[in-house]
Amino acid sequence: MLDELNIKIRDAREVLKNIVHHTPLQHSRTLSDLTKGEIYLKLENLQKTGAFKVRGAYYKMQKLARSGVKSVVAASSGNHAQGVAFSAASLNMKATIVMPRHTPFYKVNATKSYGAEVVLHGDTYDDAYQKALEIAQQTNAEFVHPFNDLDIMAGQGTIGVEIFEDLSDVEVVLVPVGGGGLISGIATALKKLKPDAKVIGVQPKGAPATYLSFQEKRIVETHEVSSIADGVIVKKPGDLTLKIMEEVVDDMVLVDDREIARAMFLLLERVKTVAEPAGALGVAAVISGAVDVSGKKTVPVVSGGNVDPTLLIRVLGQVLYVEGRQVRIQGILPDKPGQLKKVIDAVAELGLNIVEIQHERLNPLLTPGMALVTLGLEVPSKEYADILVLRLKQMGLDFRVV
Template sequence: MITLNNIKEAKNKLQNIIQNTPLALAPILSKDLGAEVYLKKDNLQLTGSFKLRGAFNRLACLNEEIRNKGVVAASAGNHAQGLAFAASHFKCEATIFMPEATPLTKVSGVKSFGAKVVLIGENFDEAYEAAMKFTEENNKEFIHPFADDEVIAGQGTVALEIIEDIEDIEHIVVPIGGGGLISGIAIAAKAINPNIRITGVVASGARGMKESFESHMPIDSVAVKTIADGIAVRDVTPKLLDIILEHVDDIVEVTDNEIANAILFLLEKHKLVVEGAGAVATAAIMHKKVDVEGSKVCSIISGGNIDVTMLSLIIEKGLVKSYRKMNLIVTLMDKPGALMNLTNVLTKSSANIVQIDYDRNSIKLEFGEAHVTIAVETKGEEHQKLIRENLKQAGYRFKQI
């Protein structure tokens, strides 16, 4: 059984190791929602995630003789980096099993701390099975990313920091993958003040814990698929479910589109680089999945280790959705000056061309025609409407994509 004392002991072990990450008011969300919304920025932790807390505490509690034999873990990326950092600190060997689709930034982060990486399986659970087999065959210590008392106690230090900064916090919204973070936070927060509301957030593509919470029994997912790779956990651990049922008030879910919106919002409005798993709590608040009106609420930003390719895709789609970028396919006569005439129309519409592609070979075209795929920067919905009207008046056939 994990107690508040265990979490306070973990805080002592983490002293001078981890950063007490910033807790800051989110003014735009606060105004829009009629609440005091705060962001706990654990994406600014040393390894880019809260996972360092639990991993370091687990190794700090290990017998030195066992630790020196080497440790093993399975991870979607953030626990791996936390454990690799801790193993480097204690000068012991670490072997980390990660899903094959783990973003390069996370794999590189693990290797940079000197750990060995084995990429295997389509998701966390398949990597976990391989890691357990390796552990048994090589007589090493397995460090579970969430179903472990010392790991949970380490994660619970997040709650201690929040309450130290804001004594009268009323509501904490927490991402859920395996459940270690929310378990530690909920145990600590409820022990200090039972009236603090704890809400968990899962991704719609990995909703096993939500279904289990509602059914009061473990229900594993058949498969998981979400941009929030850090919480893409297929199977529900009964031990974690029991803690969550006892200490957590509610669990909600957010879609990948809502997660992407939150990532872009945090990047643009708060200058924070946040991964999918780290953005789900903010996504739930932004999209009103959680009732926060009139309360002091804290959103846990649990990690920032997002793959730059994914971030680029989210930015691109976000620009299109917010009417700041417009993609068009325009049909032209394939003759000299035709492209210049089109760009003149766009210039007069104050549309800045950022990308253009010319295709005269498509079998969908009549002879003597060409397709121009063109991307332009725009200044909102009304500006895009003006561009469409000007193209129509100039006699162009086009499609917005």
């Protein structure tokens, strides 16, 4: 199977060279300093449609188009949907994408913008998948699987070829893993070009089906899955992808949602690039220490950047608090004119910035005539919050960090 996949990867390289971007491989001094390695980011978030999925989708669908297929069906709540929709528009094919009913509007609209018909059905990807199979059978259309297909893997494998072309002495490649299509393609390509390079998969702890399957060398299905990295949430890997991973993938690790959020934050603040949660998995693995890359030329694949803006805002806000860049202080004040001003004046004297004020009078637990005040503050470090609380105590105002 590996020989066949390698032949397909070489063919995909030729087919895709004028269709998709050869995305940048960007060195990051910040991440290199943090990890004591040499970190180069493969920025597939700058790919057409904002993610790697278009590679496999286009390679698969151009084959179908050449064989006379006019319409395709896919199930996806994210990047595969847009990859299929974009490819269908480029190849003059009809695409029907089935998405779960609660898919965020921005994903639905992005898919429609490429000309695809979107059908909203069911509460989960599995519901959408079953519906897509029904539609494909009813309309005599071809179903395009998101990962368990050699042509899909071959398209994704062109990323591995590009990594080798840009960094021939690469030592470690970290790949986000959902169903296994991306890592199967990348690992197959790299092991052919540089057999001693290590390819390591990264999954979220809340959706570890492929990790468990890889460790146990059998398909393990997880029924309860939850992670902010929705792009890699699957209940089980493909049978084809698991066979290939067992042959060419060196290891697989897990990271939690806090580590993913911190990776997204660092990529945005220090690298100036936007990654969706799934796209930040590789970076999360190196900054958390899940994979030791000290002294090694390492390439985390930033697989996509299609993040819900509201989720991005929440993630950034939470990380700012965790990192001590924002704090909240809370205290009880007499509900009289001028009392809140005393607190604000103390904040101003320290040069801190107020980002939020909550002033609560109606809490039944409060003594009548008192108000509960909570302030959200931007601070250079957590120590400034302690200094502020101490200064307020000296003024007779009892506040604490919450």
